[in-house]
Amino acid sequence: MFEHVDAYAGDPILSLNEAFQKDPRAGKINLSIGIYFDNDGRIPMLPSVRAAELAVVEAAGPRPYLPMEGAANFRSAVQALLFGADHPAIQAGRIATIQGVGSSGGLKVGADLLKRYFPDSKIHLSDPTWDNHRAVFEGSGHSCETYPYYDPATGGLRFDALLAHFKALPPRSVVVMHACCHNPTGVDLTQDQWRALVPVIRELQLLPFLDLAYQGYGDGIEEDAFAPRLLADEGLAFLIANSFSKSMSLYGERCGGLSVICPDADQAARVLGQMKFMIRRNYSNPPMHGGQVVAKVLTDAKLRAMWEAEVKDMRERIQSMRRQLHDVLVAKLPGRNFDYFLTQRGMFSYTGLSPEQAERLKTEFGVYILRSGRMCVAGLNTRNVEATAEAMAAVLAG
Ligand SMILES: Cc1[nH+]cc(COP(=O)(O)O)c(/C=N/[C@@H](CC(=O)O)C(=O)O)c1O
Numbered sequence: 001m002f003e004h005v006d007a008y009a010g011d012p013i014l015s016l017n018e019a020f021q022k023d024p025r026a027g028k029i030n031l032s033i034g035i036y037f038d039n040d041g042r043i044p045m046l047p048s049v050r051a052a053e054l055a056v057v058e059a060a061g062p063r064p065y066l067p068m069e070g071a072a073n074f075r076s077a078v079q080a081l082l083f084g085a086d087h088p089a090i091q092a093g094r095i096a097t098i099q100g101v102g103s104s105g106g107l108k109v110g111a112d113l114l115k116r117y118f119p120d121s122k123i124h125l126s127d128p129t130w131d132n133h134r135a136v137f138e139g140s141g142h143s144c145e146t147y148p149y150y151d152p153a154t155g156g157l158r159f160d161a162l163l164a165h166f167k168a169l170p171p172r173s174v175v176v177m178h179a180c181c182h183n184p185t186g187v188d189l190t191q192d193q194w195r196a197l198v199p200v201i202r203e204l205q206l207l208p209f210l211d212l213a214y215q216g217y218g219d220g221i222e223e224d225a226f227a228p229r230l231l232a233d234e235g236l237a238f239l240i241a242n243s244f245s246k247s248m249s250l251y252g253e254r255c256g257g258l259s260v261i262c263p264d265a266d267q268a269a270r271v272l273g274q275m276k277f278m279i280r281r282n283y284s285n286p287p288m289h290g291g292q293v294v295a296k297v298l299t300d301a302k303l304r305a306m307w308e309a310e311v312k313d314m315r316e317r318i319q320s321m322r323r324q325l326h327d328v329l330v331a332k333l334p335g336r337n338f339d340y341f342l343t344q345r346g347m348f349s350y351t352g353l354s355p356e357q358a359e360r361l362k363t364e365f366g367v368y369i370l371r372s373g374r375m376c377v378a379g380l381n382t383r384n385v386e387a388t389a390e391a392m393a394a395v396l397a398g
Contacts, residue, residue, distance in 0.1 A: 002195075008164075010131075011131070012131045012370060012371060012372070013032065013033055013034070013132070013370065014033070015130055015134065015291035015320070016031040016032045016033070016368060016370065016371075017030070017368075018034050019079070020032060020360065020366075020368045022375045023366065025366045027366055027368075027387060027393075028368070028385060029367045029368065029369050029383075029388055030378065030379050031367060031368055031375045031376045031377070031379040031380065031388070032368040032370055032376060032378075032379075033291060033376060034183060034213075034246065034347050034348065034349045034378070035246070035376070035378065035379075036228035036249060036378040037378060037379050037381065038245055038316075038317070039240060039380075039381045039382055039383075040211065040381070041319065041381055041384075043251070043380075044249050044310075044314075045249065045283075046112050046248060046249050046306075046307065046310045046312065048243050048297050048303045048304075048306035048307035048308060048310055049248050049249065049250065049293060049297060049307070051303055051306070052293045052294075052296035052300065052303050053293045053296075054099060054244040055250050055296055056289070056292045056293055056296055057286075061249075062218075063288055064097070064269045064285055064286070064314040065284070065285050066287075066288055067276075067285060067290075068276040068277075068280050068284065068285050069096075069097075069098045069099065069272060069275065069281045070098055070099020070100075070257075070285070070286045070291060071278050071280070071286075071291050071292065071295065072101055072297045073292075073299065074099045074257070074291040074292070074294060075097040075098070075099055076097075076100075076262075077294065077295045077298040077299055078097055078242060079095055079097050079259065080224070080261065080298070081215075081221070081242075081298060082114060082212070082225055082228050082229075082240060082242060083095070083225070083229055083232050084229065085142075087215065087229070087232060088128060089261055092265060093265035093268055093269075094261060094263065094264060094265055094266075094267075094268050094380070095260070095261050095262070095264050095268060095271035096260045096262060096268040096269070096271040096275065097257055097258070097259040097260075097272075098257060098258050098272070098275050098276075098279065098286075099256075099257055100241070100254075100255070100256045100257055100258050100286060100290050101254045101283060101286055102243060102245060102254040102255065102256040103130065103211065103212075103213055103241040103243035103245070103254045103256030103257070104136065104256070104260075104398045105243055105254065105256060105258075105286070105323065106241035106242070107133070107137075107211065107241045107258070107259055108136055108139070108261070108282070109138045109153050109251050109258050109275055109278055109279060109282070110209060110239045110241060110258050110279045111123075111136055111139070111140035111142060112140050112282070113205075113260070113271070113275055113278060114140075114142070114174055114209075115140045115142055115241075116140050116274070116278075117274070118174065120172075120173055121172045121174050121207065122142070122143055122144070122145055122149045122173055122174070123137045123142045123143070123144045123145070123167075123173045123174045123176060123178050123209075124145050124146065124169065124173055124174060124176065125137075125144055125145070125146050125385055126146065126147060126150075126176070126177065126178070126182070126183055127146040127147065127148060127149050128148035128149070128150060128182070128185065128350075128372065129148065129149075129176065129178075129184075129185065130178075130183040130211070130307070131184075131372075133176055133211070133368075134354055135369075137176075147162055147165045147186050148161035148165055148183075149162060149165065149173065149185070149187075150350065152352060153164035153250070155187070155339070155340035155343065155344070155350070156187055156242030156343070157187050157188075157193075158249045159189065159193050159196075162292060163196065163197070164182040164199060165202065166197070166199055166200050166201075166206060167204065168217040169204060169206060170207040171204060171206075171317070172205055172206075172207055173204075173206050173207065173208075174206075174207045174208075174209050174292065175206050175207070175208050175209065176208075176209045176211065176275065177189075177208055177210055177211070177227070177310045178210075178211050178212075178213075179210040179211065179215075179224070179225070179228060179240065180211035180212065180214060180215065180217075180218040180219075180224040180227065180345070180346065181213075181217050181218045181224075181345055181346025181347065181348075182213035182345075182346070182348075183213065183214075183346075183347070183348055183372075183374075184348050184350055184370065184372055184374035185344060185348065185349075185350040186233075186340075186344025186345050186346050186347075186348045186349050186350065186375075187344055187350070188218065188311060188345055188346075188369070189227075189342075189346075192231075193228055194226065194227050194230055198231070198234050198236070200234055200274070201231075201238075202234070202236060207238065207239070208231060208238040208239070209233075209238065209240075209315045210227060210228055210238060210239065210241070211240070211241050212225070212227075212228065212238040212240060212241070212242040212243070212273045213241075213243040213245070213246060214241070214243075214246050214247070214346045214347060215243075215247050215316060216241065216247045216308075216312075216314075217246065217247070217314070217315050217318065217345070217346045217347055218315075218346055219310075219343050219345075220311075220312070220315075221247075221308055221311060228240050228259075228261075229384075231261070232261055235263075236261070237260075237261060237262060237263055238260075238261050239259070239260050239261075240258070240259050241256065241257070241258050242257050242259070243256040244256060244257060244290075244294050246298075247293060247311055248293075248296070248307070248345070250290055250293070250295065251289025253287070253289065253293070254286075254287060254290060255290040255291055255293075255294045258291065260272075260275070262371075266347065273298055275302070286384065292341050293376065297374075309342065314378075318346075318377055318378050318380075321377055321378075321385060322341045322342060322344075322349070323341075323342065323379055324380070324382075324385045324386060325338075325341055325377070325380060325385050325389055326338045326339070326341040326342055328385060328386060328389035329341075329389050329392060329393065332389055332390070333393050333396060333397070336396070340352075341377070347376050347377060347378045348376055348377065349374075349375050349376065350372075350373055350375075351369065351373045351374070351375050351392070352373055352375055353369065353373040353392075353395065353396075354373070355371040355372075355373075357373075357395045357396070358370065358372075358373060358393050359371070360391070361391050361395055362392075364391075364395075365387075365390075365391035365394070366397075367387070367388055367391045378394075
């Protein structure tokens with residue numbers, strides 16, 4: 001009956017992580033999947049999140065179906081986190097926010113909404129971008145194109161080429177942009193470059209779809225919300241998917257949202273209604289537990305302060321590991337430039353290693369990075385940074 005079903009080729013990120021789990025070597029090092037590991041190589045249970053979870057469990061509330069759009073306390077906490085509680089767009093009811101199933105679920109709801117109401121708009125993705133972006137949008141029937149982004153020659157951003165490309169796009173083109181901590185390159189727009197984009201977006205009537213999956217891993221919780229706040233301050237219409245997987249270390253609880261910033265409350269109400277319709281016929285309504293933990297952390301003053309300090313610690317540990325890896329590599333391979341480990345931000349660095357070199361790292365040294373050359377620097381710790389540098393040096397030496 002199902003003999004015509006194709007065999008699944010596997011996912012460039014999740015299947016590699018599964019291979020890592022099965023690898024029997026003691027010294028294996030996981031720099032593949034975008035997960036924050038602490039210096040002991042463990043996924044932390046943040047104290048603020050644990051305290052919130054105990055409070056939620058202690059409350060022992062009923063577990064009814066949530067509304068299709070998710071829990072009201074979660075949705076309002078997301079709006080306050082992204083835009084600031086007193087943002088005029090929130091007060092005016094211009095933001096339609098749903099609780100997703102992770103931000104992946106938010107991206108999917110957004111993709112379905114755009115397919116229905118912007119059927120002729122193409123989706124424009126940065127070159128490169130998160131592996132699953134193309135899959136999500138194509139899965140909703142969109143055709144995707146790419147725009148210039150990463151410059152392999154400098155390890156930086158091709159901003160002029162990006163701007164020129166945007167200026168040539170037809171109206172209502174959807175441009176998918178990472179709000180901070182670009183995956184896989186770690187290369188972000190500066191605040192001035194975001195400001196330079198505003199008139200282009202407005203005049204060409206482009207529709208930005210921001211993805212904020214690493215809030216707090218760039219410069220800070222507030223600082224990393226610069227892009228959505230700028231676009232909202234400028235009165236632009238846009239979408240933003242956001243995730244708590246990394247910032248609250250709640251990967252498996254699937255906590256994220258999608259917000260659509262609309263010109264007026266009437267349009268926001270209609271957008272929310274159609275998102276509810278799409279959710280109902282997809283997964284009906286989101287899971288309750290993780291979202292209630294998130295809402296508790298965000299709205300309890302003591303837990304919020306704890307959480308922001310915990311995110312700062314994770315951010316600074318990654319920055320310290322970037323410096324350590326850079327320094328060891330420079331010592332091992334003098335004359336080679338590894339500055340990109342210091343200039344790139346968030347969880348990832350784009351090493352420039354070829355698929356063949358990435359394969360050698362894995363098979364000969366047990367060091368797992370993506371075939372694209374992306375390294376999750378959050379997997380580094382004081383015990384494996386030397387071995388990682390040794391393996392990279394050996395592979396780079398040929
Ligand atoms: C840019 C981006 N957006 C969304 C997600 C998904 O977030 P969530 O809220 O958990 O659905 C991820 C996850 N990225 C890491 C894991 C993955 O591929 O799913 C990664 O790039 O390794 C992203 O890197």
